[in-house]
Amino acid sequence: MHSTAALPTRSIFIIGAASGAGAPDPATAEGPDALRRYRVFHDTPLQHVEWGAILHVPRAARDTPLHAVAALGARLAAEVETVLRAGNFPLVVGGDHSCAIGTWSGVYRALAERGPLGLIWIDAHMDSHTFATTPSGQIHGMPLACLLGQGEATLTAIGGAEAKLRPEHVCLIGVRSYEAGEAALLQRLGVRVFDMAEVRRRGLATVFDEALALVRHGTAGFGVSVVLDALEPDEEPGMGTPVPGGLYRTELVAALSHLRGDPTFVAMEIVEYNPRRDRRHATAAAAGALVDAITPGPPTPRY
Numbered sequence: 001m002h003s004t005a006a007l008p009t010r011s012i013f014i015i016g017a018a019s020g021a022g023a024p025d026p027a028t029a030e031g032p033d034a035l036r037r038y039r040v041f042h043d044t045p046l047q048h049v050e051w052g053a054i055l056h057v058p059r060a061a062r063d064t065p066l067h068a069v070a071a072l073g074a075r076l077a078a079e080v081e082t083v084l085r086a087g088n089f090p091l092v093v094g095g096d097h098s099c100a101i102g103t104w105s106g107v108y109r110a111l112a113e114r115g116p117l118g119l120i121w122i123d124a125h126m127d128s129h130t131f132a133t134t135p136s137g138q139i140h141g142m143p144l145a146c147l148l149g150q151g152e153a154t155l156t157a158i159g160g161a162e163a164k165l166r167p168e169h170v171c172l173i174g175v176r177s178y179e180a181g182e183a184a185l186l187q188r189l190g191v192r193v194f195d196m197a198e199v200r201r202r203g204l205a206t207v208f209d210e211a212l213a214l215v216r217h218g219t220a221g222f223g224v225s226v227v228l229d230a231l232e233p234d235e236e237p238g239m240g241t242p243v244p245g246g247l248y249r250t251e252l253v254a255a256l257s258h259l260r261g262d263p264t265f266v267a268m269e270i271v272e273y274n275p276r277r278d279r280r281h282a283t284a285a286a287a288g289a290l291v292d293a294i295t296p297g298p299p300t301p302r303y
């Protein structure tokens with residue numbers, strides 16, 4: 001028998017966020033349920049991985065996208081905070097990326113007494129629009145701006161009126177599609193952006209090391225938000241907004257595996273899985289591989 005003393009005390013607790021109102025194609029709202037049915041997230045002998053609730057937009061808030069995103073975000077923030085305060089590791093599974101406002105507001109709340117939150121945002125897009133700059137009006141293009149305290153008050157107020165992230169504790173990796181208004185906001189705030197050109201020039205391993213140093217410096221803990229569209233769409237068909245020239249699954253798995261067992265790594269989010277566009281569960285398997293990357297021990301087979 002092995003000693004239980006070496007076992008990690010945290011369980012990975014999965015919270016589904018069935019958000020679809022923040023994107024032009026609401027099919028990503030079906031993502032959490034599909035990923036739960038496909039059983040892509042695995043227990044290991046060293047790490048318990050468990051599905052909790054899949055949160056939906058309350059019926060009364062389905063009149064406008066803004067109300068839907070705000071109501072789901074508030075529920076999600078509360079749930080994430082509860083999981084963290086219970087000593088477990090929240091893994092939020094989207095849903096369109098508008099759920100990030102709730103996810104990281106909840107993490108922020110749980111950490112607030114101990115210090116600021118760091119965040120690595122792995123995405124093909126910058127998600128840093130406000131209603132003043134967005135050409136599309138889609139809220140899944142705004143969550144990072146909201147977390148930085150910019151834009152619509154209904155959204156920045158989720159989990160409290162204060163900004164949830166300080167610009168110096170955030171960075172983006174994998175960016176290759178953006179508009180001038182959001183790029184100008186991130187530049188004005190001084191947020192570090194590792195775009196795909198820089199990733200290809202310097203290698204993901206080097207860039208990821210720098211990103212980690214940045215989000216660990218002066219923070220009480222950090223998280224990672226992974227949008228599946230950061231990945232190369234030729235490899236991964238089942239994502240919300242495909243943009244060519246992305247990260248390969250193997251290189252992102254290798255980078256994320258450095259987070260395994262790190263006590264300051266406190267939460268993760270995987271969003272924009274679109275089961276209707278997926279082929280033979282290929283992109284669902286990618287989502288599973290990204291979580292296996294951070295989970296100690298070999299996966300327990302399921303029969």
Ligand SMILES: [Mn+2]
Binds near residue numbers: 097123125127140227
């Ligand atoms: Mn995004």
